[in-house]
Amino acid sequence: xxxxxxxLSASEFIDIVNKxxxxxxxxxxxxFRKIAFDLKEGDVPSVKRILMCGSSTSEELYKKVSxxxxxxxxxxxxxxxxxxxxxxxxxxxxxxxxxAGYPMPSVEYKIVSRETGLPLEAGEVGEITFRGxxxxxxxxxxxxxxxxxxxxxxxxxxxxxGYRDHAGRLHVVERLKDMIKCLxxxxxxxxxxxxIAQHPLVAEAAVVGIEHPDLGEAPTxxxxxxxxxxxxxxxxxxxVAEQAASHKHLHGGxxxxxxxxxxxxxxxxxxxxxxxxxxxxxxxx
Numbered sequence: 627x628x629x630x631x632x633x634l635s636a637s638e639f640i641d642i643v644n645k646x647x648x649x650x651x652x653x654x655x656x657x658f659r660k661i662a663f664d665l666k667e668g669d670v671p672s673v674k675r676i677l678m679c680g681s682s683t684s685e686e687l688y689k690k691v692s693x694x695x696x697x698x699x700x701x702x703x704x705x706x707x708x709x710x711x712x713x714x715x716x717x718x719x720x721x722x723x724x725x726a727g728y729p730m731p732s733v734e735y736k737i738v739s740r741e742t743g744l745p746l747e748a749g750e751v752g753e754i755t756f757r758g759x760x761x762x763x764x765x766x767x768x769x770x771x772x773x774x775x776x777x778x779x780x781x782x783x784x785x786x787x788g789y790r791d792h793a794g795r796l797h798v799v800e801r802l803k804d805m806i807k808c809l810x811x812x813x814x815x816x817x818x819x820x821x822i823a824q825h826p827l828v829a830e831a832a833v834v835g836i837e838h839p840d841l842g843e844a845p846t847x848x849x850x851x852x853x854x855x856x857x858x859x860x861x862x863x864x865x866v867a868e869q870a871a872s873h874k875h876l877h878g879g880x881x882x883x884x885x886x887x888x889x890x891x892x893x894x895x896x897x898x899x900x901x902x903x904x905x906x907x908x909x910x911x
Contacts, residue, residue: 635664636669652678653678654678654891655682659830662687662694666694676700676701678703679702686823688723688724689722700722702725702727708761709761710760713729713733724797726788727796728794728795728796729758734757737752738753739752740802748790749789750789752787755782757779787805806843810842810873811873815833818870824865825861825865827851827854829852830886833845833848833876834848834903836878844878845874846876846877846903848883863875
């Protein structure tokens with residue numbers, strides 16, 4: 627079943643799944659983040675298998691999905707538009723692990739330094755690169771973009787940050803362009819967003835880096851509060867500060883918004899959030 631539109635509410639999801647007795651669901655983490663916390667165990671008993679793909683997924687979301695669905699399999703996968711299918715995927719009958727699994731048959735991947743292009747050791751975060759028979763030949767009528775993305779040996783530069791663990795599994799961290807450099811250290815917005823999401827009255831949050839003369843970039847949170855809740859900025863800043871190193875603190879503060887701008891595939895439009903913030907600050911000067 628393919629819904630006629632995205633952004634389904636929990637009640638709409640329940641109606642569609644139960645009407646058609648859907649057994650397997652594949653969707654972006656943002657879809658499950660939107661509905662899972664409004665579902666109860668037993669609401670959709672027919673669903674036995676779930677595949678999440680498209681962006682990194684928090685442990686909290688995996689736990690919640692595992693609670694409300696009676697699953698035999700909760701898998702994660704990593705792929706891009708430039709490939710037909712997936713690059714990596716967790717094993718069948720896996721139940722909710724944060725890694726993206728092992729490479730698909732005939733696919734190779736490695737993590738390289740963005741600066742030097744040299745391979746990195748297990749646990750070191752760098753750019754995810756891969757090659758395989760299902761990779762595109764190039765971008766249509768865009769030779770410069772093709773040359774930038776593909777090297778002469780067929781390795782594709784994904785633009786995603788990640789690392790491999792000692793077992794060879796891929797862990798996707800963030801889009802490289804979304805990484806924040808504060809106090810000379812790199813941080814993934816998802817790390818801080820997961821801390822903010824611990825607050826019971828926070829519906830969702832996005833963290834971006836705002837240029838700062840002393841810090842490099844100041845982590846700044848855009849937060850949507852649940853309708854029944856009221857949350858203070860200091861409360862959220864303290865929540866993060868108590869659990870994270872200083873370069874991950876919300877030095878740029880907290881901006882409360884009604885919703886987060888997203889693409890058609892559900893990804894947060896961080897550039898738009900940053901522009902809105904800077905426009906707002908310029909009007910205050």
